[in-house]
Each structure stands twice: as structure tokens, then as C-alpha cells.
Amino acid sequence: MLVSGDSCLIVTPKNKKILIDGGGSERGSSNIGEKTLLPYLLNRKVNKLDYAIISHFDSDHCEGVLYVMQKIKVENVIIGKQFETCENYKEFIKIVKQKNIRVISVEKGNKVNIEKDMYFNVIWPDSNNIVNENKLNNNSLVFKMNYKNTSALFTGDIEKIAEEKIISYVKEDELKSTIIKVAHHGSKTSSTEKFIEKVKPKIALIGVGENNTFGHPSNITIETLEKAGTKIYRTDKMGEIILQINKKGQIKISNKISINKSN
Numbered sequence: 304m305l306v307s308g309d310s311c312l313i314v315t316p317k318n319k320k321i322l323i324d325g326g327g328s329e330r331g332s333s334n335i336g337e338k339t340l341l342p343y344l345l346n347r348k349v350n351k352l353d354y355a356i357i358s359h360f361d362s363d364h365c366e367g368v369l370y371v372m373q374k375i376k377v378e379n380v381i382i383g384k385q386f387e388t389c390e391n392y393k394e395f396i397k398i399v400k401q402k403n404i405r406v407i408s409v410e411k412g413n414k415v416n417i418e419k420d421m422y423f424n425v426i427w428p429d430s431n432n433i434v435n436e437n438k439l440n441n442n443s444l445v446f447k448m449n450y451k452n453t454s455a456l457f458t459g460d461i462e463k464i465a466e467e468k469i470i471s472y473v474k475e476d477e478l479k480s481t482i483i484k485v486a487h488h489g490s491k492t493s494s495t496e497k498f499i500e501k502v503k504p505k506i507a508l509i510g511v512g513e514n515n516t517f518g519h520p521s522n523i524t525i526e527t528l529e530k531a532g533t534k535i536y537r538t539d540k541m542g543e544i545i546l547q548i549n550k551k552g553q554i555k556i557s558n559k560i561s562i563n564k565s566n
Contacts, residue, residue, distance in 0.1 A: 309364050309510040310340065311457070311484065312349070313448070316550075317418045319353040323457055323484075326510075327366025336370020344371065351376040354417070358459030359383065359443040360391040372398050383428045383444030383459075384410040409444070421450045426477065427461065427469055434465050440487065441465040447480055452552040454479075456502055458486035458493070466498040475501055481554070482506045482546070485528070491521035499531050506554070508544060509537040 313321040322344075326335045344350075355377050357365050369391065371377070380399060385392060385408075399406050409415065411429040416422045427445035428434075434441035443459025456478065461469075466486075470478070483504035486493035507528050509520050520537060528535050536544045541558040548554050 309358075309460075309484075310367060311508075311510070312344070312347075315418055315421055319418060320349050320351065321354040321356065321417070322352050322368065322371070323356045324358055324364040324459075325355075325367025325369070325371060327362040327364065334366070334370065336367040336374075340367035341371055341374055344375070349375075352378065354379045354381060356381045356444070356446075356457075357395070358445075358457065359439050360385075360389050360395065361439055361460060362391060364460070365391050365395070369394055369398060372402060372404065377402070377404050379405045379407055381407045381409060381415065381423075381444070383425075383442065384408055384430055386428070386430075386433050386442055387438040389439065409446075415446075421448070423448050424477065426456075426473055427465065429468075432468055434468065436464055437462060443486075445469065447477070450548060451550065453481045453548050453554070455482035455484065456480035456504070457484045460487040460493070462487060462490075462492040463495050466493065466495050470498055470501050473501075479503050481552075482508065483533075485509045485520070485524065491523045494524045494527055496527050496530070499527050499533070503531070504528075504533050506546075506556070507533045507535045508546075509535065509539075 309324045310326040311323040325340050328335060352375065355368050355372065357368055357380065409425045411425060411427055413425040414422055424447045426447060428442040440460040441462055441464055443461050445458050445461060448455045448457065478501045480502050481504065483502050485507050525535065536556065538544060543559050545557045546554055
């Protein structure tokens with residue numbers, strides 16, 4: 304995970320490259336794509352992405368991806384069904400047309416097969432159950448990555464109202480995950496006790512900038528995760544967090560300071 308905004312790079316057993324969100328700044332103070340994300344990818348010899356996944360079009364999630372899409376080959380982009388237009392989304396449409404990138408629009412109930420033993424189950428958004436409050440955040444793409452006996456739940460920036468809708472009709476085994484990418488950078492508006500009880504994560508990853516002005520992550524969220532017995536890893540304290548999952552589902556976790564810790 305990168306430290307500015309929210310971003311995660313997955314390298315699959317068959318060496319497919321998947322970028323989930325791309326960091327950025329809602330303040331527009333820096334181009335995280337040019338200064339951090341693209342150098343990060345190229346340093347790791349990632350000069351092509353099989354999939355870019357954008358949870359929603361807030362700048363701190365999509366800014367870096369939009370830049371990278373213009374600089375290296377991206378085969379597919381996965382987005383959740385959109386219920387509100389914004390400037391970032393308009394820019395996204397312009398880029399995919401210019402670069403002829405395949406767009407896969409998904410919602411609740413869809414499944415994306417990546418390769419043998421790896422697939423994504425889409426849990427949210429739901430066109431039959433749209434959240435009108437804070438539409439971009441609360442209709443974020445939420446999906447569960449499954450690899451053999453290990454799973455990871457990616458939650459975008461959903462808040463309490465979306466979490467409540469999800470747990471009201473999603474079966475517990477569909478939500479239960481080994482790993483959770485904590486919603487909304489650990490904000491107190493997300494990661495309710497009921498939601499975490501359903502997910503039952505062993506590991507929580509929080510993508511959050513050091514000394515950020517929002518006070519993320521919230522002490523309430525940290526306490527909720529600790530109460531659930533979840534091990535917490537956060538980019539503001541650890542920099543880049545690296546998870547390696549073997550075929551038996553054993554997880555090795557390490558970290559190193561990332562290129563940029565300014566946001």
C-alpha cells in the first residue's frame with residue numbers, strides 16, 4: 304500500500320499485475336501519479352497493468368491511476384456502476400477512449416475471474432439499493448478477493464450507512480475475510496462494530512497519510528479492530544506494507560518506508 308491516499312498493488316501467482324486505486328490528494332497539492340505511483344511501479348519493473356481497479360472517483364483514490372493510465376499500458380479497468388458524475392470521472396472517460404482501454408463496470412453479484420484459484424466477488428454497489436448520502440463514498444466498489452483459502456475485502460470509502468445496507472442482505476460467509484482494507488482511511492464514520500463482526504478479519508490494512516489533517520485513523524476504529532482481535536498495519540506508521548501469501552494460505556508481512564510520506 305502507498306501512503307498518500309489509498310493504493311494497493313497485487314502481483315498474482317501467474318505474474319498478473321493488478322493496481323487497486325492509486326493514491327492522490329483531495330487538496331490537489333501534488334501529482335502523486337507522477338511523483339510517487341509511476342516511479343514505484345517502474346522501480347518494480349511493472350510497465351504494464353493487467354487490471355486497474357478504481358473504487359470510486361475521489362482524488363485520493365483515483366488521481367494516481369488516471370496518471371498511470373496515460374503513461375503505461377493498462378489492459379482493463381474495473382469500476383463500480385456509477386450513479387453520480389464528477390470531474391475525475393469525466394477525465395477517466397476521456398482517457399479510456401483515447402487509450403482504447405477496456406472498461407468493466409460491475410455491481411453486486413458480479414464475479415471477475417482473474418486466473419486459476421483467484422477471483423473477485425463484487426459486493427457493492429447495488430443499482431437497486433443506491434445510497435444517496437455522500438454518493439461517491441457510499442457507492443464505492445466493495446469486493447472480496449479470493450485466492451485459495453485466503454481472502455481480502457476491499458472497501459473503498461464506504462461509511463456506516465453503506466455498511467449497514469451491506470450486512471442487512473449479504474450472507475456472513477460472503478463478507479468473512481482474512482484481510483480487510485479498512486474503509487475511508489480508518490475514519491470514525493466507517494468500520495462499525497457490527498460490520499467488523501461480520502467480516503471477522505485477522506489482518507487490517509489502513510492506507511493513511513502521516514500527520515494528516517483529518518485525524519485518520521480514528522481511535523474509535525482502532526479500538527473496534529483491536530476488540531475483534533485484528534492485527535493492524537497502517538501506512539502512516541509503517542510506510543509500504545507488503546503481504547506475501549503462499550499456496551497454503553500462510554501470510555508473511557513486512558514493511559519499508561515508501562518514497563513519499565508527505566500526505
